[in-house]
Amino acid sequence: MIRAEAEPLPDGTPGYGRIVITGIAPPPGRLAFVLRREGFAAGCLGPRGWQTTEEELVAENVATVPEAGGWAIVIGPALSRFLRPAPYQLVLPALGTDLPIFWPDTIEMPVEDQDLPPPTPRKPEPPRWPDPPPPQPPVVDAQRPPDRPDPPPPPPDVPAWKKSLPLALLGLALLLGIGAFLMRDTLFPPTPERIEQAQPGPATPPAAPQPAPPQPTPPPRAAAWPDGTDGLSLQEVVTRAPGNAGIVAAAQRRQQAGRHDDALALYEEAAARGEAAAWFELARMYDPVGFQPGRPFRTANPFEAARHYREAEQRGFAGAAAPRAALRAHLEGLANGGDMTARATLREFWP
Secondary structure: OOEEEEEEOOOOOOOOEEEEEEOOOOOOOOOEEEEEOOOOOOOEEEOOEEEOOOOOEEOOEEEEEHHHOEEEEEEOHHHHOOOOOEEEEEEEOOOOEEEEEEEOOOOOOOHHHOOOOOOOOOOOOOOOOOOOOOOOOOOOOOOOOOOOOOOOOOOOOOOHHHHHHHHHHHHHHHHHHHHHHHOHHHHOOOOHHHHHHHOOOOOOOOOOOOOOOOOOOOOOOOOOOOOOOOOOOHHHHHHHOOOHHHHHHHHHHHHHOOOHHHHHHHHHHHHHOOOHHHHHHHHHHHOOOOOOOOOOOOOOOHHHHHHHHHHHHHOOOHHHHHHHHHHHHHHHHHHHOOOHHHHHHHHHHOO
């Protein structure tokens, strides 16, 4: 049986580790290998870090390990600084084999290569505009007295009879109007035509009632979310979804339709927004218990499954407790058989 296990060098040199391989002989000549990680867009390790394209790496040294009955690939700080305690896939193209490994946390990095917290950015100060100049007092000529406006001319004298003339005319007009009203029948006697015009005519029949206008037909109700979202892009789903739970509902619909890559992207978006159900659905994708290859991953990832189950449970998703306990029991059985990945996952998430 071919096996691969990562461990620190026997002398514990910081930054150096080795991958011990048993069950197969090393290839002659130059040894190239590939390191992958599942579930990431940048899933291939290169000399400058993780990248999207696959690139062959060259081992710093290939050494025999007599006590293990195999041989080892030695990896130095140039690559180990990009590795964290997690599962990976080791590909040996010359041997045509693909082996799972777990990079342990016992490989220490030099102090200068350890991750340091980023400096706290300073808040930029707002721009300061120059203060406006103080108002200057008006220049006064001490030899010239200040100008004063001329007083308005007095109104001309009006005779008293002109002042009372409008009131007299108003009174005269009022008297003439009253006299004309009292003498209207004498001055304008009633005639038959006027009497006939004064008589009330026949009553106008009421208008016939008009029929009520037809009521408009109400528009059809919109389909419930996420019906009708199959043709939307991922960005449109995120923009139009009624909250984070709506993103999860659209992801579940696409997962049931076999669009597993779309479902993965939508679950990750909802999880980044704090939706507990999205963390749970991601854990089920990684979970080796009941794992189905190609939906969307080729192999299970118990480390990521345990991480997502714990996050979902801490965020209050009650349904995560039972599958998380089932995953723990599965890993304990593997750890009792000597599986290093299972042991490291239990130590990390069930201390």
